[in-house]
Amino acid sequence: MPPEPVVADDEFRQQALRHIDALYNLALYLTRNGSEAEDLVQETYARALRFSHRFEPGTYMRAWMFQILRNTFLTFYRLREREPALSEAGVPDGEAPMFHHAPAEDGESAGAHMDLERALGRIPEEFRTPLLLAEVEGLSLEEVARIMDCPVGTVKSRIFRAKERLRALLKDYGGQD
Amino acid sequence: MTNEIGGNEPDDITRLLRERLPRHQAPAGLRVSVVEALDPPKGRRRPSLWLAPALSALATAMVMLLWLAPALPRSTPDQMERLSRAVMSEYARAVFAGEVSPETLPAALPRVMRDSGVLLSWVFTGDADIRLVNAQPAYLEGRPGLALTYQDRAGHSISYIVAHGPNVAIPERERVQIARWRPAVRTEEGLSLIVWKQSGLVCVMVSDLVSADDLGRFKEYFVKVRSATEVSPSY
Numbered sequence: 233m234p235p236e237p238v239v240a241d242d243e244f245r246q247q248a249l250r251h252i253d254a255l256y257n258l259a260l261y262l263t264r265n266g267s268e269a270e271d272l273v274q275e276t277y278a279r280a281l282r283f284s285h286r287f288e289p290g291t292y293m294r295a296w297m298f299q300i301l302r303n304t305f306l307t308f309y310r311l312r313e314r315e316p317a318l319s320e321a322g323v324p325d326g327e328a329p330m331f332h333h334a335p336a337e338d339g340e341s342a343g344a345h346m347d348l349e350r351a352l353g354r355i356p357e358e359f360r361t362p363l364l365l366a367e368v369e370g371l372s373l374e375e376v377a378r379i380m381d382c383p384v385g386t387v388k389s390r391i392f393r394a395k396e397r398l399r400a401l402l403k404d405y406g407g408q409d
Numbered sequence: 410m411t412n413e414i415g416g417n418e419p420d421d422i423t424r425l426l427r428e429r430l431p432r433h434q435a436p437a438g439l440r441v442s443v444v445e446a447l448d449p450p451k452g453r454r455r456p457s458l459w460l461a462p463a464l465s466a467l468a469t470a471m472v473m474l475l476w477l478a479p480a481l482p483r484s485t486p487d488q489m490e491r492l493s494r495a496v497m498s499e500y501a502r503a504v505f506a507g508e509v510s511p512e513t514l515p516a517a518l519p520r521v522m523r524d525s526g527v528l529l530s531w532v533f534t535g536d537a538d539i540r541l542v543n544a545q546p547a548y549l550e551g552r553p554g555l556a557l558t559y560q561d562r563a564g565h566s567i568s569y570i571v572a573h574g575p576n577v578a579i580p581e582r583e584r585v586q587i588a589r590w591r592p593a594v595r596t597e598e599g600l601s602l603i604v605w606k607q608s609g610l611v612c613v614m615v616s617d618l619v620s621a622d623d624l625g626r627f628k629e630y631f632v633k634v635r636s637a638t639e640v641s642p643s644y
């Protein structure tokens with residue numbers, strides 16, 4: 233049996249560490265929970281290390297790491313994600329978020345003050361992730377498609393619908409000018 | 410169409426995301442953990458020099474432990490039994506307290522958190538399988554905490570109790586792997602308990618789901634609650 237590489241070479245390690253902030257940022261928007269995000273990033277690095285021999289030097293490591301992070305998320309964390317799919321028309325009626333941020337004060341409606349982060353949290357993962365990867369992390373549509381394991385056309389459609397949804401949410405809650 | 414994917418001009422949402430969406434930096438602790446994981450101590454790369462003596466020492470220690478085990482204080486079972494009794498009492502109280510309309514929970518929860526000194530940053534409010542129906546103060550061995558009560562579709566009550574620590578050691582032999590966690594699972598007097606520690610608090614889920622099938626469902630409920638609820642002491 234060939235020995236499994238357990239120690240990253242210096243170049244791989246340095247490259248991988250450069251992306252820790254971006255990975256943590258995405259993990260936080262996926263899990264919506266600080267400790268879960270840390271677990272997810274740690275597991276991502278553990279897997280990246282385990283499969284470092286599969287990484288092709290010269291390819292884009294950031295996209296590779298994002299792909300591992302998303303796959304890990306789907307494997308271990310998706311159980312809690314039972315979000316409804318976006319209807320073609322836009323926001324589905326009667327949707328209630330599965331996770332609520334505990335209100336800080338008596339009787340206050342947190343929903344009325346929903347900010348951008350929380351609005352983003354209400355978008356299903358398959359729409360939220362391509363939006364973040366393309367528009368926040370600046371990945372190309374081709375890279376996002378590879379991470380999401382779907383055609384570029386699907387990525388474009390999901391980003392478009394995510395924006396529509398986000399726009400509607402922000403408008404509903406008065407979070408946008 | 411109000412925007413063009415891949416177009417030259419960023420649309421309103423793109424601008425909003427780039428300008429206003431906070432970018433979270435990895436906490437220092439996470440960075441240290443990842444660096445350590447990627448760069449294990451050099452000694453780990455050539456373990457053969459110290460492996461044999463270390464294993465020998467470990468074997469000696471285990472023999473000594475086995476020899477001394479009968480004389481060691483056996484506090485853990487007592488702690489768990491006391492905790493279990495306290496939890497079962499709280500469960501009975503929660504069940505007999507009756508159902509509270511979930512609509513009142515957003516107002517009740519901050520008061521319960523304030524009274525108990527247990528802060529829930531995130532709360533799992535339910536899904537298609539279980540729903541949160543009640544939140545009330547709880548006490549485990551005289552220490553304050555709170556109890557969230559869920560009800561599943563079959564009408565089973567599941568209480569999730571978080572309390573300031575009675576200093577309970579979770580016995581290794583009772584631990585069971587459930588998803589990414591290893592809580593203790595035990596069945597007593599017709600109730601199932603899942604016990605773990607989180608942020609210095611003792612957390613217990615208890616229900617009357619005891620058969621093999623029911624226990625499987627109870628573990629699923631545990632995963633939902635555990636992964637979606639963040640607790641911390643508020644004092």
